[in-house]
Amino acid sequence: MKKATIITIIAVAILLTCLKGSLYVVDVRLQSVITQFGKPVRTITEPGLYLKTPFIQEVRYFDKRLLEWSGEPSDILTRDKENIGVGTWARWKIADPLKFYTSLGTESRGQGVLDEVIESAVKNVVSAYTLREVLRNTNRKLEYTTKELEEAEDIKKIMITMGRDKIVEEIRKMATRALEGRYGIELVDVRVKYINYVEAVIPKIYDRMRSERIRIANKYESEGRREEAEILGSMKRELERIESEGYRTAEEIKGQADAEAIRIYAEAYKNAPxxxxxxxxxxxxxxxxxxxxxxxxxxxxxxxxxxxxxxxxxxxxxxxxx
Structure with missing residues (x-):
């Protein structure tokens, strides 16, 4: 009796162990690849409870949700020779878990592939356009703090033919073509986080901005001096006119007074010579x-x-x- 009980317990334990090794759950957020001695034999993309051969087959889980990729800033020279740093981010997912497992194996390696593919696409596309095309989407007139800067913008007659959104879409398409059919990765979206001048160029940009403001200030100062000279000249002419009219009026009054005095003298002489x-x-x-x-x-x-x-x-x- 005692021996039979022990055998039963052992059998139950073995059965439970085999059952535990043969059952597995695929979460709604995941997908899986079943491997047998390291070779993939089946993929599971729907959530639920599944069976596998215990001790022989293993389950490799992969995320089915959208995954985030954030790249390092890339130093790029635009078509108009502006040296800028472009930071990008993307959303991707594992569309074919079997191909992803056989080509890459892990999500970290997938991130590494995206580093190469997306950054290469960013450099190739952005370098083909001017900085203004990369920054702006439309020909909307920008607002400036001074009239001179606005006039300088109008003189350049900038026309945006592509715009930032279309350039980003071109980057996504180029990266998608590079990934297509190779890694089981679907690139859902690509966006630009920021665009900035590289650190070595920033002092030169500030110098250029400073020289532009100095030029505007000198223009204001020159116009001020010209207006000052015009005002002073006008004041001097007005003063000379007033003095001239005052002198003429004074002379006329003096002449009238002298004439009146002579008349009085003449009458006095006539009445009492x-x-x-x-x-x-x-x-x-x-x-x-x-x-x-x-x-x-x-x-x-x-x-x-x-x-x-x-x-x-x-x-x-x-x-x-x-």
């Missing part, structure tokens, strides 16, 4: 005589007439007082 002659003579005396003046005059001269009459009147007054 003796008094006018007397005042003018006194003015003459005042302007010609001083303490050091010595005059020799005849008694019948006009210049001595009022002095003589003044002396006579003074003598009569003295006699009257006496």
């Amino acid at each position: 003796e008094f006018y002659s007397f005042t003018k003579t006194l003015e003459t005396y005042e302007s010609t005589f001083n303490k050091q003046t010595h005059l020799i005059l005849t008694t019948d001269g006009d210049y001595f007439k009022y002095l003589k009459s003044f002396q006579q009147e003074d003598k009569l007054v003295s006699d009257a007082k006496q």
Whole structure:
């Protein structure tokens, strides 16, 4: 009884071990390749519970979902001689697990193949186009901070014939042709992560941008000096005009005043010629005589007439007082 029990237990254990080795589950996210002594014999792409020969056959699982590939930046010289770094990423999947297993074996080796294929396609395609074609999709007019930069853009008359989206699609098609029928890989999508100048070129780009801004600043400064000269010239001409008109007006007023004074003098002389002659003579005396003046005059001269009459009147007054 005891011996039979032991045999039964051993048989059950062997049966369970064989059953465990012959049953396997394929998850909905996975697909599998069954190998026998290292050689593939069957592929399973649908999820479920399956049987295999225990100890002889093995199961190799591969992901059925979209896988991510992210490449290193590639240094590329564009058609217009711009040295840029292009970073790309892609989505791929294992479309034929049997071919993938026989050609590559593991997903890491599949990533390595994509490194070579996609980066080669990126270099071949991007180098055939100008930097603007790679960067832009349309001929939409760009907005600039200064009018000069906008005019410089208009002068170049840039026309985008392909555009970034079409170039990326061309990269995907070239890489797909390189992978087609060889590795069981389907390249679903390729995208550009970033485009930048390589580090060695960036200082030159900044120098070029700086020189462009300096040129614009010099243009503004030159235009400012020209406008300043025009304004100062206009101010000077206006000042000279005002001064000229002021001088002319002043001369006209002075002339009118002199004419009015002459008229008044003439009327005064006409109304009282003796008094006018007397005042003018006194003015003459005042302007010609001083303490050091010595005059020799005849008694019948006009210049001595009022002095003589003044002396006579003074003598009569003295006699009257006496």
